[in-house]
Amino acid sequence: MAPSRIPRGVAVLLLALLPVVAAGSPAEPPPRGQHSRAAAPFRHPGVLVSGPQLRALRARVQDGDEPFRAFRAMRRSHYGQLSYAPRPVPVVECRPNVNPGVGCLDEREDAIAAYTHALIWAVTRDRAHAGKAVQIMDAWSARLTDHTEGNAPLQAAWAGSTWARAAELIRSTYGGWPPAGVHRFERLLRDVYLPEVTVAVPDHNGNWDLTLTDAATGIAVFLDDRAAYDEALRRFRARVPAYFYVRADGPLPRPPPGGQIDTPEEIAAYWFGQRTYPEGLAQETCRNLMHVGYALAATAHIAETALHQGTDLYAEVAPRITAALELHSRYQLGERPPASLCGGRVERTMGPDLEVAYHHYHGRLGADLPQTAKLLARQRPAGTDDLFVAWETLTHAADPG
Structure with a gap:
């Protein structure tokens, strides 16, 4: 009899609950800013990319490793x-x-x-x-x-x-x-x-709230603004569960936080006519995959920056994001959805949005995400969407950290 094994998904979630070792090293410059004794000072650089990541990136590009193609494309x-x-x-x-x-x-x-x-x-x-x-x-x-x-x-x-x-x-x-x-x-x-x-946009499509929060998180770290940072994390924790559905939510997705949408009919309309909710579905899946990509990128940017500052938001949303990565990668790759999902048709317009999330869940934690891996292999080296995603094959694809 083969030895028993912990299922891959369970192992990932167990790993996600382990204590986080925050980014940074004794060689980094001392943190800036003055904060209360209860709050740790911010680590710099620590907006999406950390000091240790930069050192690893520099070595790998200079060695001609995989990031070299991405670096060359960026420089050209x-x-x-x-x-x-x-x-x-x-x-x-x-x-x-x-x-x-x-x-x-x-x-x-x-x-x-x-x-x-x-x-x-x-x-x-x-x-x-x-x-x-x-x-x-x-x-x-x-x-x-x-x-x-x-x-x-x-x-x-x-x-x-x-x-x-x-x-x-x-x-x-x-x-x-x-x-x-x-x-x-x-x-x-x-x-x-x-x-x-930092304006409230409760009933807008959820990519708005997540993209605004992405910016607020990075700006707060740059400014050493603890109050703005804490508010950004509060918004993240409220919006992500209302944007990416998992079965544990019950028969309906969670309503947008602070908004007026809360009945089954209103939620179905808000989810672009969708009335059945598979694991990993996003509020904008039946709109197009482009806006879901924006939301996935912003979610990962926030979680990555928070991780550098010692807070593991990734662990809090792991089931939602890993399911969303696989579901949307599958349809972006060309699989036809069932009739019960978006009427059997999706708009395949996702951009270069998945590197940071995949880097964490697969690169750091070992999660098996085959559809996401296949999509990324087709996109690399990913460039920029000319909006707010840029060069993430370079910064995150080859450094599992």
């Missing part, structure tokens, strides 16, 4: 050129579903360019790229004063999450950003972005 992109010129505007005006607006694409692309140059600097130690990231951030902090129109919070979230990653890397690893520029950029994130990404 238009975002990675030293000739890149920022295009700041004083007011970004973005209406829903209206392009180009005023400054909408410019703001998002410039934020991604700043993050791209910060990553190139982190790998190569070429100060020209750090200087380019600083130039782009300084250009926007000198001009931007507001976001307006209906998509203002979401636009601020897309750009703000990326700005926080870029600024965190540069301030934590590069000594050439003048204090005046750093302080002006801090004010920009605190006064222009943070108010937008």
